[in-house]
Amino acid sequence: xxxxxxxxxxxxxxxxxxxxxxxxxxxxxxxxxxxxxxxxxxxxxxxxxxxxxxxxxxxxxxxxxxxxxxxxxxxxxxxxxxxxxxxxxxxxxxxxxxxxxxxxxxxxxxxxxxxxxxxxxxxxxxxxxx
Amino acid sequence: xxxxxxxxxxxxxxxxxxxxxxxxxxxxxxxxxxxxxxxxxxxxxxxxxxxxxxxxxxxxxxxxxxxxxxxxxxxxxxxxxxxxxxxxxxxxxxxxxxxxxxxxxxxxxxxxxxxxxxxxxxxxxxxxxxxxxxxxxxxxxxxxxxxxxxxxxxxxxxxxxxxxxxxxxxxxxxxxxxxxxxxxxxxxxxxxxxxxxxxxxxxxxxxxxxxxxxxxxxxxxxxxxxxxxxxxxxxxxxxxxxxxxxxxxxxxxxxxxxxxxxxxxxxxxxxxxxxxxxxxxxxxxxxxxxxxxxxxxxxxxxxxxxxxxxxxxxxxxxxxxxxxxxxxxxxxxxxxxxxxxxxxxxxxxxxxxxxxxxxxxxxxxxxxxxxxxxxxxxxxxxxxxxx
Numbered sequence: 001x002x003x004x005x006x007x008x009x010x011x012x013x014x015x016x017x018x019x020x021x022x023x024x025x026x027x028x029x030x031x032x033x034x035x036x037x038x039x040x041x042x043x044x045x046x047x048x049x050x051x052x053x054x055x056x057x058x059x060x061x062x063x064x065x066x067x068x069x070x071x072x073x074x075x076x077x078x079x080x081x082x083x084x085x086x087x088x089x090x091x092x093x094x095x096x097x098x099x100x101x102x103x104x105x106x107x108x109x110x111x112x113x114x115x116x117x118x119x120x121x122x123x124x125x126x127x128x129x130x
Numbered sequence: 131x132x133x134x135x136x137x138x139x140x141x142x143x144x145x146x147x148x149x150x151x152x153x154x155x156x157x158x159x160x161x162x163x164x165x166x167x168x169x170x171x172x173x174x175x176x177x178x179x180x181x182x183x184x185x186x187x188x189x190x191x192x193x194x195x196x197x198x199x200x201x202x203x204x205x206x207x208x209x210x211x212x213x214x215x216x217x218x219x220x221x222x223x224x225x226x227x228x229x230x231x232x233x234x235x236x237x238x239x240x241x242x243x244x245x246x247x248x249x250x251x252x253x254x255x256x257x258x259x260x261x262x263x264x265x266x267x268x269x270x271x272x273x274x275x276x277x278x279x280x281x282x283x284x285x286x287x288x289x290x291x292x293x294x295x296x297x298x299x300x301x302x303x304x305x306x307x308x309x310x311x312x313x314x315x316x317x318x319x320x321x322x323x324x325x326x327x328x329x330x331x332x333x334x335x336x337x338x339x340x341x342x343x344x345x346x347x348x349x350x351x352x353x354x355x356x357x358x359x360x361x362x363x364x365x366x367x368x369x370x371x372x373x374x375x376x377x378x379x380x381x382x383x384x385x386x387x388x389x390x391x392x393x394x395x396x397x398x399x400x401x402x403x404x405x406x407x408x409x410x411x412x413x414x415x416x417x418x419x420x421x422x423x424x425x426x427x428x429x430x431x432x433x434x435x436x437x438x439x440x441x442x443x444x445x446x447x448x449x450x451x452x453x454x455x456x457x458x459x460x461x462x463x464x465x466x467x468x469x470x471x472x473x474x475x476x477x478x479x480x481x482x483x484x485x486x487x488x489x490x491x492x493x494x495x496x497x498x499x500x501x502x503x504x505x506x507x508x509x510x511x512x513x514x515x516x517x
Binding site: 001005009013030056057058059060061062063064065066067068069071074076077078085086087088089090095100111112121123 | 252253254256257260264265266267268269270271272273274276277280281282283284285288329330331332333334335379380381382386
């Protein structure tokens with residue numbers, strides 16, 4: 001990912017800042033500027049998510065793209081945040097530990113690096129919370 | 131709208147074709163299709179070319195013009211358009227060609243698909259394919275394509291009690307069919323043991339649950355039905371063409387184990403053709419991973435949710451079953467040159483409906499269906515063809 005494209009998303013990636021449509025009450029993470037339900041009638045405001053949630057499904061990635069090759073095997077999951085939206089992220093735990101329904105909470109972690117001397121990308125991963 | 135028919139079809143062999151260039155792959159498929167329809171190049175009115183990512187796989191863009199040029203048609207100045215929808219690029223190029231002819235705007239139109247994937251290393255192709263999902267919110271977190279389908283499989287298994295053996299049986303069946311297809315990348319039969327002992331790619335998916343990296347091209351020619359007999363004795367009618375989309379990211383889906391775009395496109399196709407599931411003699415579905423074939427059979431409505439694994443294990447979807455699925459070997463064994471797959475599916479159904487499918491021929495085949503998926507289900511194209 002290019003530096004500029006990453007930079008624009010820092011609040012969202014570091015602090016899980018998404019959005020809420022105050023017209024219908026739906027929460028969005030990743031943030032949306034357009035509510036799929038209310039469409040133009042929807043009033044969108046920023047919302048900082050707690051980041052706690054539950055694993056909906058998971059896998060252990062053992063063959064990855066070059067950026068993630070050195071981290072394999074890693075646990076990847078879809079987490080349903082307590083406010084409702086779902087997000088894809090890594091869970092920092094042993095491969096055999098991850099389960100559907102497992103409670104998780106967010107942690108600030110290094111996500112990947114652009115080559116040996118490139119930019120380091122930080123963001124949110126999840127750890128077991130039970 | 132006027133009725134449309136396929137009047138010619140051609141396909142290269144699929145595989146690791148290091149001695150063939152991107153453009154030559156396409157030219158080979160195009161020539162086979164033209165010869166099949168007894169057409170000469172100057173009779174072509176327009177072309178649509180499905181291609182996912184030549185820009186990353188071979189660092190070439192502007193595919194529409196390149197293909198027209200190397201087909202020897204530059205001086206004819208025909209309109210040639212690239213169509214992109216990840217792995218559904220081929221299915222959508224076919225649909226664009228059908229729409230062009232049905233509208234009356236064009237008469238003789240080539241629908242093609244091409245991808246050359248083996249010129250880059252595996253890590254680079256994994257990364258390119260991940261672009262079919264949400265780069266900023268899935269790829270950024272380390273999601274690979276097998277990883278996303280693996281999460282569908284985990285969710286599905288948890289809810290419906292799918293066994294590992296039932297999942298493996300999809301690959302066994304498709305390799306059996308691929309072994310009977312001269313263009314297939316893999317022409318070897320395998321056993322459940324082969325799948326179970328292959329290396330893990332993304333749990334629970336193993337290497338033999340995954341479609342390969344493939345080079346290949348396919349082309350079909352469509353024309354108004356009332357002109358079809360000028361070119362062929364066995365025109366294949368296109369009786370339904372449907373397309374649907376859904377969220378780009380898997381995590382935003384209503385249901386992780388259901389591809390709602392398949393449900394929508396399938397429903398529209400059946401309505402358009404005025405047919406029921408019993409009328410379909412065989413179907414080519416998008417089995418980029420074994421779990422995808424099971425979801426496709428269910429989401430197209432051939433059986434209730436959660437039942438496709440059992441049906442596969444019982445042989446219902448085998449060549450001699452009630453509903454043969456992926457007679458070509460599917461993406462799994464025939465190969466998956468992403469932009470070409472949707473056209474290869476049409477090529478297979480055309481062969482079946484003409485009775486030219488050799489050792490994998492379905493007796494008395496009259497109506498066939500194709501189902502082509504882009505990404506994890508963000509785009510789906512479904513077509514129904516009738517002899």
